[in-house]
Amino acid sequence: MSVGKKGRILVVDDEYGIRTGVHQLLELEGYAVEEAQTGRDALAALERRPFDLVLIDYRLPDIDGLTLLQAIRSREFDVMTCMITAYANIETAISATRQGVDFFLPKPFSPEDLIGVVETLLRHKAVRQEAEELKLAHEASLLELASEKSQTHSLVENLRDAVLVVNRSGEVALVNRAMASLLDSEEGRLLRQPAEAILSGERFTPVRDALATPAPGRTLFDMEIGERQYMVSLSPFHSAKRDLLGHILTISDISEIRRLALEKSRFIRTMIHEFRSPLGAIKGILEVALDRSLGGSLDAYLPLLDRAEKRLDGMVELIGNLLSLSRIEMEKRGGASTRPIDPTPVLNEVGELYRERVQARSLTFAATVEPDLPGVCVGAEDLRIMLTNLIGNAVKYNREGGELGVRVSRAGGEARIDVSDTGLGIRAQNLPHVFDEFFREKRPETREIEGNGLGLAIVRRLVERASGRVEVSSTEGAGSTFTLFLPLGA
Template identity: 30%
Template sequence: MPVAKKSKSVLAALERIAFHLRFRGKLEDLLNDLTPFIGEAFGAKSVAIWLASEDGKYLRIASYFNLTPQFVQFFAQPEHWPRPGQGVVGRSFGERRMYVKHDLLNRPEVPETWKNLLRKKYIEATTLVSHPLFVQKDKPVGIVNLYFAEKKTFTSQERTTLSIIAYQLGVSIEGQSMYSSLRENRDELVHERDQLAHLHQAVQSLRISVEKNLSEILDELSATLGKAVGASGTAIWKVAEKDPDSFHIFMASGMSKVYVDYFKGHPVQISSLGRSSPVVLAALTKKPAFVNNFWDPETIKRFPQGILDAISKERIATVASFPLFDKDELFGVLNFYFAKVHTYSPTERYILQVAANTVSIAIENTEYREELQGTQKALLNILEDVDESRQRAEEERNKTQLIIAHFADGLMVFNEQGQVELVNPRAEQMLRLSKERLLHKSTEELRSFPQLNSLLALLKEKPESGYRKEFELWKNTFIEVSIILLKERGGGEGTLLVVHDITREKQIERLKTEFVSLAAHQLRTPLSAIKWTLRMLLDGDLGSLNPEQREFMDKTYQSNERMIALINDLLDVTRIEEGRYLYAPGLASIEKVIESVLELYKEEARRRNVELVFQRPKEQLPQALVDTGKIQLAIDNLIDNALRYSSAQGKVVVSIAQVGEEIRVSIQDAGVGIPGEEQKRVFQKFFRASNARTIDTEGSGLGLYLVKNIIEAHKGRVEFASEEGKGTTFFLTIPLAKS
């Protein structure tokens, strides 16, 4: 079918459904009118609409287009009605997803009795498309089946169009069902109609816009719902910022000033009221709470006298409380107050829930207005006609395309088959390839472009969503590629590559490293001169010192030593970052390396009154191929930390053992530990735990960074386990030398 004619057919079907959103007649007439338009919209040979029974246990044909009498008669028999999970129709309904199936005679999920219909030519169908008819995502009301005589490839645009039609058709069917059931009782019909009319007015008046603040929305909500369900007032109770165990009135409408002022200044305590308060119950369960008789003794028996005084003059007989959420976090509770004892019909509960959802969205909108445009569209979609919905979708699509076109980073989208579906201008510029040369190309075809090899290799690894990796795209041009996995319609999974140019960051990092290296080298000479001058003074080479002078000189000498150690650490860090931190591996006993370090710290351990224990292995361990000096530096750093952050009369235990083809060293202390929320930063440069800084202000935060780089350069691993206030254990794992 030509594209223009096909689009016209789709629009005709949508317009028909839009007309029937307001249709008030027999459901059979509605479906018989719509079915041919749906078939024409997609070029289907035949169409069938299956509706679920009231108990949801089976489906039956409710309307069809161009089906043979034999086919219809077969499925008119109850024993042939599909059940959820049975056949393509039942699976589409039960799993709430669209199915596109080809070569039906050879599909195992198609029952044999149904295949007989194909063999007998009761229906011409090579391709079957089944799509659930939704009112809500978790509430299908039936299935629409499209039968194609020839093999039909269903594009993503056709899938989206069918989803829109199926959703609107589901809404129409549900609307007709509701109308039919309401019509059985005239008085109830009038009441329900009036309530829905007021709900329409409420939702229309609560359109989220930049002109309306939350207070205005609450006033309109109180006025419209007063007519819809008889509510006399509304109030938003918000979680107190300084005390999450309490709620106070954030704003209210229709309530007395005395009531509002009291609960603004006197928050309700969850611990004191428990579940006797509907506000507390809704907050704790995160579900609506309904109190049919507010003054029931069981309800108010835990209320303090101050609360009873504040509510005594209010006309409150019944309260409905709904939790409010801001970005999935509990914001507070919305209360609806009724002056008379009230029971809630399902429709009223639905109306109140819609109102609460609207207020939740309005709360989010005050902070993130632009992000809620899609949510606003979803809320109003049921009350907008199809033309307006289509126009809004077009605007959103244009906006998204504009954002993508002007995005500062390069964007590439690959579908599940590995073909390029989207390339933005920034990606074209960075890769030096036009989108015409990239779009719809497979990964194999893209290998002809050398600049894409690193990206394609990353895709082949199938990393998790959020994974990042740096590459040199061109000479002296560096990029960081982020992976984001995308869920496609039909259950597939695409991949979004975000390509960020980090050339400037790399240049800045290089300049910073060069500056640190230069500054450190420049400082070493004067610091060394100061060291030897102070040493001469302390040794008496320049004359004797009195005790006060010696103490002062000794402190100065120690401070200078710490500065020299910091300079050496900085130089080691710059050598690592520049790739100049050279290793001279040789066969060595890790046990002897540990002994040499422990010997250096015996006096320090005695001075700190900390027991330093070495648990030697029972048997001699094999040697490892290591740079002895570097391994000694790594172990030195860990033992120094363990002693530094252990309290007096504490214990530091060093152990070594062979585990498989590796040597495993552990250094355990019972010191201050590392706070849990800070543990992920332990190996970052200059990081020091917050509790460590209060104990020792002299550390540089470079030791663990050096340890990690040294051990990983030996193909080993550094791990740790820590609990704040109980201590830390570091584990070094080093491979044994291969024979």
């Protein structure tokens, strides 16, 4: 019910006694009641606010009850109507019914009659309203269902995996774009074709075999087409009553996953080699010492033991680098800070770290930072690791008495950090590989230099994580310059 405690009723009668009597009676019953003396007043009242029921006297001073009814219907007020008249004859009843009156109450009537009629009509209205709401809800859910269906359809259509649904008679019931392209065809041409015919050629033999003798559950197997690897899944699907309706075939391209897995196992292989070499060396040295191969004096073994210690340091560094790599890998998303930092303190810290080694090799170290440079968008710890690796390399691969320079400047909208040395340089053909994991240039001059080939790989990953990049330029025998480009803060 729209308004009032039990409903809102409009009483339309020009006869004062009846109008007020009905008004009072209904108000006592808990209805909200308004009065109108004429047809026009009644229409005006209906325009003003919604009513649940209009009680209309057949005889009104301006327009008769039938005309009022017609006006109410034509203006589509959502209201129940009841005609009250003393001239209860068949013709008026028929005319009123034609105008869509809901009830016809002849005068005279008892209060009980009136209340009974009002209650019935209002109940009808409630039922009608409820039906209307149900209908709307039903239509809405149909719409929703249709849109859900189309969503599901476009979902399947745009899946990266190739999907084919085959009905019980082995015909294609559904096929998506990825499957069509895998079959070098178009979806429209594949529908309702026998699955066996469209999965033609030797490359689909395992799929045809699986479809020809389907297992009761899901079948999974790998397949190769050309250079690419696929995982094939074939599952039966059933109706609610558990009748077999057909099969769903999906073919997923797993080449990239395979490639990553292969890359990972290559990485592990190399890593194991990188651990076994120093282990073998240390083991050999210890064996010689325990064996007293060089006699009883400890001094004879000191150079060897010194080497063993260096090799152990190398292993500790390798572990540290491997941990850094795995940390970067795990933090890839959202790990780096984009808050701009001042690179100077980090640069000073790393410079301090290498001071002794710089002096030991008689290197000239020069660091400059462009004044008024806005902050650099990189995590301070990440920058420290990058500079440690780059400056460490510049020290290691430099020539005795050479120069080492670090320059922080602005290049366009980016910060540019150059780390340059005057050392061995890198052969041109090796430049594309220097950032690869475990890559080390094997040259007679590099043989004595310790390293595990992970430092630059770490630098590249860190700089890329900060949305920057690293570049290298080098001349064999003259030196190298590594350049980091990083976003500048506002």
